[in-house]
Amino acid sequence: MRVAPEVIAGFCRVRSRDLFQPREGDLAALDPVKILWAFAGVESSFGLQSNPRHENGYCYNGRYFDAMLTDKWGCLAHCSYGPWQVMFTNFPPGVSQFRFCRWLTVT
């Protein structure tokens, strides 16, 4: 999956302030738009490599293995998704991988 950089830039402008509410002294002095943009650069080369990525640490015998999620989703529960490679375990409750990826890319 490839997400156009201009789509990611639009998402950063529209949603970054909802996603980042840094505490005083942490990243408070930095622009949340730039922080989110930088994460996309590191995690997916600004959307060019947005395919789901299997993370072995979340798979069978991995440090973060979750039996309940694995029973429901199999190895899809061990993947990170989208331009920011968000781990499935960090998705909002009840949200599927597919709905989350759509939400990330619709601005």
Ligand SMILES: [Zn+2]
């Ligand atoms: Zn797996």
